[in-house]
Amino acid sequence: MFHRTSKLAAACAAATLLASTAFAGELVINTDTSDPAPKAAFEALIKGFEAEHPDIKVTWNLFDHEGYKTSIRNFLTADAPDLANWYAGNRMLPYVKAGLFEPVDDVWEKNGLNESLASARDSMTIDGHLWGVPYTYYQWGVYYRKDIFEKNGIAVPKTFDDLIAACDKLNAAGITPITIGTKYLWTAAGVFDYLNLRTNGYKFHMDLTQGKIPWTDDRVKATMANWKTMLDHKCFIDNHASWSWQEALAPMVQGKAAMYVMGNFAVAPLREAGLTDDQLDFFQFPVINPDVALAEDAPTDTIHIPANAKNKEEARLFLAYLARADVQTKINETLGQLPINKDSTVGDDKFLQAGYKMLSSTTGGIAQFFDRDAPAEMAKAGMEGFQEFMVKPDRLDRILARLEKVRQRVYK
Amino acid sequence: MAAFWKRNQQKLAPWLFLLPGVAMFLIYVIIPIFQSIDISFYAWDGLGEKVWVGLGNYVELFGDEAFYTSLKNNVIWLVLYMLALPAGLFVALFLNQTVRGIRIYKSLFFFPFVISQVVVGLVFSWFYDPSNGLLNLALQALGFEPVPVLADENWVTYGIIAAGLWPQTAYCMILYLTGLNAIDPEQIEAARLDNARGWKMLWYVVLPQLRPATFIAVVVTVIGALRSFDLVSIMTDGGPWGSSRVLAFYMYEQAFSEYGFRMGYGAAIAVVLFAIMMVYIVGFLWKMYRDERGGR
Known part of the structure; x- marks a missing residue:
């Protein structure tokens, strides 16, 4: 008996020894990519990295x-x-300010990311440093039931008046024009973003989310009047x-509602629920003020090195790998989103192509999203x-006064 | 050393036995109370530097609409949650009989208390769902307009309390059932001989004997109402536009949620909540103290 245990112990010791010689480095990654598509994308991403760096042992914690x-x-x-993964823009500001993220300008410099990821450079920059590597983004806009539009003789709305006319027509046909679920609030912010971007433009929207403009400003009221x-x-x-x-997707699938102001991530569940590409389509949020350059919401997801990380060398290797054109092509194919790297190819999915076309011709500017542009x-x-x-639209003045009070406290 | 131990053994032993409990209580309850009070005087995001703001958080709190909404809801919770007592008593009286399979019925009535509050919340959210929920299908069948209970600022708190009453009634029921077991049959007998029945029997003979059970039921119900959090979080997330918040939820929202991390402000809310609970805790302790002395 004793003999056997000792043998086992020896085997264990040998195995540990082997392991420690086989892996020169270690890498711990924390992500929240727990939905099916993002999970698969990260699995593939990490496998690909391990294949290129067999000497690094990757531990992946999924939250x-x-x-x-x-x-x-x-x-x-x-x-x-x-x-760790996180988001660009103001959402990373508290961690940058608290010194919890490591600046990675060197990774950008060494791998030519300043050119290849140029489009996202601004949203990754705080205090003149770059704080992470972006790997994906996606468009927002109006997803709609093409078949219902056709049946009711509605063309894709180009202007705000078209949109209102479409609402009236759909209502007359007994169909809810736009579905939305606001229990968790942020969906309403998508509508606000677009109404404000189209009414007042990108610069104003950014000034507003950065606290430079009072909420009681007449221009905000103009946006809200359009909403009204x-x-x-x-x-x-x-x-x-x-x-x-997610619950608000149901009416659209059942054909009881025709449109949804949403991000591209809504396409996957809508398809899963049985909508085909003949039924489902996408259009850019219509023009409200023709003098305002069109700007879009396109949130960027990113990966960062925490300042307290233990294996920063390996982490930098991973970031360089993640930024590569072919890697971004592959991961975004699985994610169903758009790569940041300009040399990557966009998947031939029609929604991705539409989003890519829209975003690459955007002249007004690209916003992250209300809850990423404004502080928490x-x-x-x-x-x-x-x-x-x-x-309760009649409470507008009270609501704006309340927001103004919050603004004066938050941006001190 | 040995001599010292021998001399003071009698005096020291109880303290030694109490030590683990007291230490835990200090570390996990007493000290954090003072830490919370301390934090409530700072502006702190949980990461950076703490900034002393004195009573600033409290001043802000007393000018904060959301705080008053939460406070008002807490009061509604406190009052309506008390319905769990008569409801629990009624069910207990109903179940306090010996028929075949009574144990199964008892466990079925107790069931909602065993399942997680999260599940209770989900079940009730589906029940209230404006398009497919049972409640609204029933209302429509009766010719009424559907009511989006959880999306209507006037109904939402009552909707959540109704969900909370389901498990709370079960809890009170079990307390009363045990109480009923301990009732002195001779007194019942004597009361019967004196021609007491129905309400009179319940009011003058049964209820006085249930006083210990009622006391505990009141205490757990008050505490349950004040710390109501899970149901609010699951069923509405404080919405619509914050109208179903209660203090515990508002504190969580300010201190720990996605858009929060105002530790100082959250702590200030916690202190206010603590002060309210303190009223009950003091009452509870005072009664215990009185009973102990009376018992001697």
């Missing part, structure tokens, strides 16, 4: 999406991984505050106000 937003604060300070017009024409589904964005507290208060406004 659930909502929990990640809280745990990232803990693990960045206490038990930092070597890489949509509400008056019953453009949105009733009871939207009861539903999450302002975003929360704003989105709550938008939800309230959509149900």
